[in-house]
Amino acid sequence: MKKEYETPEVRREKLRQKELRNPSSSVHGSNLSDLVGGLGWKGTGVFILLIIAGSIIYSLFF
Structure with missing residues (x-):
C-alpha cells in the first residue's frame, strides 16, 4: 500500500509497532x-x- 493511500489508523499502527520494536526511542508513554x-x-x-461521572458519584458518597 502506498503511503498517500494509507489511513491514519494504519500509519498510527505502523508507528506503534516500530516503537514496540525499539522502546528506547519512545519519548512518551504509549499506554494512554x-x-x-x-x-x-x-x-x-x-x-x-x-x-x-465516576468522580461526581464518588464525591457524593464519600
Whole structure:
C-alpha cells in the first residue's frame, strides 16, 4: 500500500509497532495513546464522561 493511500489508523499502527520494536526511542508513554487511538473520538468521549461521572458519584458518597 502506498503511503498517500494509507489511513491514519494504519500509519498510527505502523508507528506503534516500530516503537514496540525499539522502546528506547519512545519519548512518551504509549499506554494512554494506545487506548485513545484504539477507541476513536466517540469512545474517547464516553471514556471521559465515565471518569467525570465516576468522580461526581464518588464525591457524593464519600
